[in-house]
Amino acid sequence: xxxxxxxxxxxxxxxxxVEVDLSAIRHNASEIKRQIGxxxxxxxxxxxxYGHGLVPSAKAALEGGADFLGVATLxxxxxxxxxxxDAPVLMLSTILPEEAQEAIRLDVRVTVCSIPTLMALNEAxxxxxxxxxxxxxxxxxxxxxxxxxxxxxxxxxxxxxxxNIEVExxxxxxxxxxEEDRSFTxxxxxxxxxxxxxxxAEGIRPPMAHASNSAATVAFPEARFDMxxxxxxxxxxxxxxxxxxxxDLKPAMRVVSRLLLVKEIPPxxxxxxxxxxxxxxxxxxxxxxxxxxxxxxxxxxxKGWVIVKGKRVPIIGRVCMDHFxxxxxxxxxxxxxxxxxxxxxxxGEAVTAEEIAGWLGSVPQExxxxxxxxxxxxxxxxxx
Numbered sequence: 479x480x481x482x483x484x485x486x487x488x489x490x491x492x493x494x495x496v497e498v499d500l501s502a503i504r505h506n507a508s509e510i511k512r513q514i515g516x517x518x519x520x521x522x523x524x525x526x527x528y529g530h531g532l533v534p535s536a537k538a539a540l541e542g543g544a545d546f547l548g549v550a551t552l553x554x555x556x557x558x559x560x561x562x563x564d565a566p567v568l569m570l571s572t573i574l575p576e577e578a579q580e581a582i583r584l585d586v587r588v589t590v591c592s593i594p595t596l597m598a599l600n601e602a603x604x605x606x607x608x609x610x611x612x613x614x615x616x617x618x619x620x621x622x623x624x625x626x627x628x629x630x631x632x633x634x635x636x637x638x639x640x641x642n643i644e645v646e647x648x649x650x651x652x653x654x655x656x657e658e659d660r661s662f663t664x665x666x667x668x669x670x671x672x673x674x675x676x677x678x679a680e681g682i683r684p685p686m687a688h689a690s691n692s693a694a695t696v697a698f699p700e701a702r703f704d705m706x707x708x709x710x711x712x713x714x715x716x717x718x719x720x721x722x723x724x725x726d727l728k729p730a731m732r733v734v735s736r737l738l739l740v741k742e743i744p745p746x747x748x749x750x751x752x753x754x755x756x757x758x759x760x761x762x763x764x765x766x767x768x769x770x771x772x773x774x775x776x777x778x779x780x781k782g783w784v785i786v787k788g789k790r791v792p793i794i795g796r797v798c799m800d801h802f803x804x805x806x807x808x809x810x811x812x813x814x815x816x817x818x819x820x821x822x823x824x825x826g827e828a829v830t831a832e833e834i835a836g837w838l839g840s841v842p843q844e845x846x847x848x849x850x851x852x853x854x855x856x857x858x859x860x861x862x
Contacts, residue, residue, distance in 0.1 A: 492854050493738070494768040494851075495855075496529075496733050496855045497822070498855060498857050498858070499732070501538075501858075501859030502714050502730040503535055503730050504859075505726075505728050506730070507519065510706070511542070513725060518706075519544045519708060520544065520548045520706065520708070524554060525843070529847040530730055531855060540565055541861065546565065547563070547566070548567075548568050549569060552577055555581075555584045567584070571623065572592070573588055575598035578595070578603075582599065587611045587613055590615065596637055597640075599642075601642075604642045608642070610644065612637060612643060613646060614633055616630045619652075619653065619666045620653045623651075624651070630676070635682065647704075649687070649688045650670045652666055652693070660697070664698075667700065667701045670687075688704060691710075693718050713729070713730045713731065714731075715729065715843070719835075731822070731849075733821035733853070734819050734820065734822070735817075736767070736816065736817055737765065737786070738765045738766065738814065739764070740763070740806060743761050744760060748795075749763060750779075750794075762807045764786065764791070768820075768851070769801050772850065776796065777838045777840075778793055778797055778802070778838065780793065784818050784829065785819040785827045786809055788826060789809055790827055791805055831843075
C-alpha cells in the first residue's frame with residue numbers, strides 16, 4: 479500500500495484567528511488629530527504595531543493623519559523603509575554607537591542620551607555627507623533612558639556644536655500618567671518645562687518638544703507640547719483605567735477561536751493541570767484549541783472570560799500550551815465548531831483589552847502584542 483495522501487492545505491481548519499481592522503486604526507488616528515489640535519501625532523508601531531502588524535498599522539495610521547512613526551529597533555525601521563514608507567520615523571529607544579551608520583542610511587531620527595552615541599552619529603553622518611537628526615531624551619522620572627534634567631542644556635549645546643548633527647527634538651517620558659494620583663506626572667511636566675525654559679533662555683530650544691504617551695495625551699493636555707506619542711489610542715484602547723471614555727475610538731483587534739470539543743463532566747471531576755478547578759455540579763466543558771503558546775496568558779487561568787454564542791463564559795482550570803477550557807453550563811444549543819471570542823464583541827457582549835489587562839494585572843498592550851502564535855492574522859478594512 480502506498481502512503482496515505484496528505485490533506486490539501488486549504489482543507490485544514492484554522493483553530494484561531496487575530497482580526498485587525500485597519501479602518502479602525504485610520505479612524506483612531508484621525509480622532510486623535512482632532513483632539514490634540516496643533517500638535518503633531520507620532521503613531522507608535524513598535525512591537526509589531528502592538529501586535530496589530532507593523533507595516534499595515536503604520537500605513538493605516540499615516541492614512542488617518544499621523545505625522546511620525548515610532549519604532550524601538552532599527553530592524554523595525556528597515557521593514558518600514560522596505561515597504562516603501564518614507565514618513566518620518568523616530569527611534570523611541572536609542573542605538574549603540576556601531577549602529578549609527580545604519581540609522582542614518584535608513585533616515586531614522588535617533589533618540590540620544592549618551593555622548594558616545596552622539597559622536598558616532600556625527601562621524602557616520604560626515605562619512606555619508608549628510609546630517610543626523612536627533613532627539614535628546616531627558617529623564618524626568620522614568621529612570622530608564624535619558625540624561626538628567628540639570629545636564630540637558632549642556633547636552634544640547636554639545637550636540638549643536640557638532641557639524642553633522644541636527645537637534646530636531648527633545649523629549650521625556652511619563653511612567654504613571656494613567657494613575658489617579660496626578661502629582662508625580664505634574665512634577666515631571668514642571669521639570670520638563672524648566673528644561674525648555676532654560677534652553678529658550680540660551681536660544682537653543684529644539685523645534686520639537688514631546689512628552690506625552692496615550693495616557694498623558696488624554697489626561698494632561700498641557701503636556702502635549704509640539705507632538706504626542708500614541709500607541710494605545712491608535713489601536714482603540716483607552717489608556718486610563720476607570721476614567722470615562724470621552725473620545726470616539728474603535729478597537730482594532732478581535733481574537734477568535736472555535737470549540738474543539740464539548741463534553742459533560744460530573745461533580746468532583748477536575749479540569750486541567752494541577753486540578754485547580756474541580757466541578758461542584760454537573761458541568762458542560764468546552765475545549766478551545768489555543769493556549770499560552772498562542773498568547774493566551776496562563777494568568778487568565780480561573781480569571782478570564784470569553785464569549786460563546788453571545789454569552790460570557792469563564793475560563794476554568796489552567797491554560798495549557800495548546801488549549802484552554804471554559805464552563806459552558808447554561809449555554810444551550812452549543813456544539814463543536816462554535817465561535818469563541820477571546821477579544822472583541824459578539825451578540826451585544828464584548829471582552830476588551832482593558833478588561834483582559836485587569837485580569838492579568840498588567841497593561842493592555844502586553845496581551846495584544848503577544849497574542850498570535852499559531853493563529854493567523856487577518857486584515858479587514860484596508861483601502862483598495
